[in-house]
Amino acid sequence: MSQKLTFIGAGNMASAIFGGLLRQGYAATDITATSPEAEALRRIRERYGINTQNDNVAAVAQADVVVLAIKPQVVRDVCLPLCDAIRQRSRPPLIISIVAGIEAETISHWLGGGLPVVRCMPNTPALVGTGASGLFANAHCSTEQRELAGQLLGAVGLVEWVDNEPLIDAVTAVSGSGPAYFFMFFSAMEDAGVALGLPRAIARRLALQTGLGAARMALAGDKSPAQLMRDVMSPQGTTERAITTFEYHELNEIVHAAMEACALRAREMRSDFV
Ligand SMILES: NC(=O)C1=CN([C@@H]2O[C@H](COP(=O)(O)OP(=O)(O)OC[C@H]3O[C@@H](n4cnc5c(N)ncnc54)[C@H](OP(=O)(O)O)[C@@H]3O)[C@@H](O)[C@H]2O)C=CC1
Ligand SMILES: O=C(O)[C@@H]1CCC=N1
Numbered sequence: 036m037s038q039k040l041t042f043i044g045a046g047n048m049a050s051a052i053f054g055g056l057l058r059q060g061y062a063a064t065d066i067t068a069t070s071p072e073a074e075a076l077r078r079i080r081e082r083y084g085i086n087t088q089n090d091n092v093a094a095v096a097q098a099d100v101v102v103l104a105i106k107p108q109v110v111r112d113v114c115l116p117l118c119d120a121i122r123q124r125s126r127p128p129l130i131i132s133i134v135a136g137i138e139a140e141t142i143s144h145w146l147g148g149g150l151p152v153v154r155c156m157p158n159t160p161a162l163v164g165t166g167a168s169g170l171f172a173n174a175h176c177s178t179e180q181r182e183l184a185g186q187l188l189g190a191v192g193l194v195e196w197v198d199n200e201p202l203i204d205a206v207t208a209v210s211g212s213g214p215a216y217f218f219m220f221f222s223a224m225e226d227a228g229v230a231l232g233l234p235r236a237i238a239r240r241l242a243l244q245t246g247l248g249a250a251r252m253a254l255a256g257d258k259s260p261a262q263l264m265r266d267v268m269s270p271q272g273t274t275e276r277a278i279t280t281f282e283y284h285e286l287n288e289i290v291h292a293a294m295e296a297c298a299l300r301a302r303e304m305r306s307d308f309v
Contacts, residue, residue: 038183041098041128042068043091043113045079048133049104051162055191057083058164069094092120095128100183103132103142107308110134114145122147129180131155131187135207136304139173139200151176153184156203156211157191166192167213169206171199201302208297216293221246 040056042049045068053066067086070076076087088094095101095117105113110132121127130152132142139152153176157168168188172181181196188194197203221242228238253260268274 037062037065038099039097040066040100040102040187041088041094042066042102042104043094043117044068044104044106045070045075045087046104047159048157048161049102050079050083051159051166052102052104052133052157052188052191053085054083055161055164055166056187057085059190061190067094067098091117095120096124098128100129100131100187103130103134105134107134107136107304110137110142111145111308114142118145118147121150127151129153129176129183131184133157135211136204136301137308138305139171141305141309143173143175149175151180153181154200154203155184155188156206157188158210158212158214160214161188161191164191167210168192168194169203169210170194170196171203172196173200204298204301207301208294212297216290217246 040053040061042053049068053061053068056066057063063084064086066083067088068076068079069088069091070079071089073089076089079085080087091113101117103110103114127147127150130142130146130150132139132152133155134142135156139154142154143150143152152173154171154173155168156170157166160166161168166188168191170184170188172184176184185194185196195206197206221239224242224245225235225239228242229235233241249263253263256263258266264278268278
């Protein structure tokens with residue numbers, strides 16, 4: 036994979052992906068990131084050793100792959116000025132958009148139309164090589180471009196393809212935003228552990244290790260998470276009491292409502308920011 040990658044935007048998610056790629060041995064000299072903030076670019080250069088640019092037009096000129104890693108609010112204003120630079124290319128770059136909500140066709144249109152676009156919904160654990168990304172390729176993508184996008188995101192974690200673009204909103208609700216749900220749950224477990232008398236540092240380590248162990252165990256075996264939950268519950272034991280309490284407070288309904296709201300917000304962004 037010696038493709039020239041340009042990240043438009045060098046924030047949380049871009050640095051999680053290029054940080055993960057660098058950890059996998061991707062050449063720093065093949066990665067460029069852009070930002071309007073000179074100070075942000077200096078920090079990125081110092082920390083990651085990649086190329087930086089404050090001129091998006093110049094940064095896309097030589098790129099094989101352009102990763103759009105800016106906020107949905109600014110994506111239109113960032114894309115429109117890139118249109119000429121992309122049109123002038125004999126072979127247009129592959130566009131990978133990680134922007135929540137905004138459709139591949141809209142992005143292609145803003146960049147000049149008829150472009151190969153892979154919409155990707157990654158997540159921040161990409162930074163530690165344990166990301167989970169959902170990908171959708173538009174009809175202009177070649178098999179090689181699909182494979183390239185899969186390899187790039189695959190270097191930082193799990194890749195799952197969907198063949199229906201609206202499903203990217205569902206991916207956003209499960210894995211794109213998902214790390215935040217677990218961080219919230221870990222934080223709540225830590226606080227509850229402290230309330231029960233544990234030192235905070237110990238409560239945190241126990242909660243995090245338990246999450247890691249539970250995920251590893253579920254991934255390693257054939258049992259469903261629901262079955263694994265039942266396996267922990269001894270009749271009339273402690274876990275049963277905890278699970279009954281979660282059920283009484285309708286945890287399942289809360290999770291459904293939160294994830295529906297998440298997917299709905301992704302859909303709303305199409306009208307808010309287009
Ligand atoms: N964070 C997450 O967990 C995930 C985010 N996403 C998507 O990734 C995208 C980026 O999110 P995230 O990384 O969290 O956001 P950040 O705010 O951390 O990063 C966005 C970056 O874009 C920069 N930027 C703003 N304007 C321009 C411009 N004209 N040219 C180049 N760069 C510019 C910002 O610079 P400055 O700060 O100076 O304005 C900032 O560094 C979003 O569209 C989001 O939907 C997808 C999956 C997960
Ligand atoms: O909150 C957001 O809008 C982005 C998209 C998925 C995760 N963060």
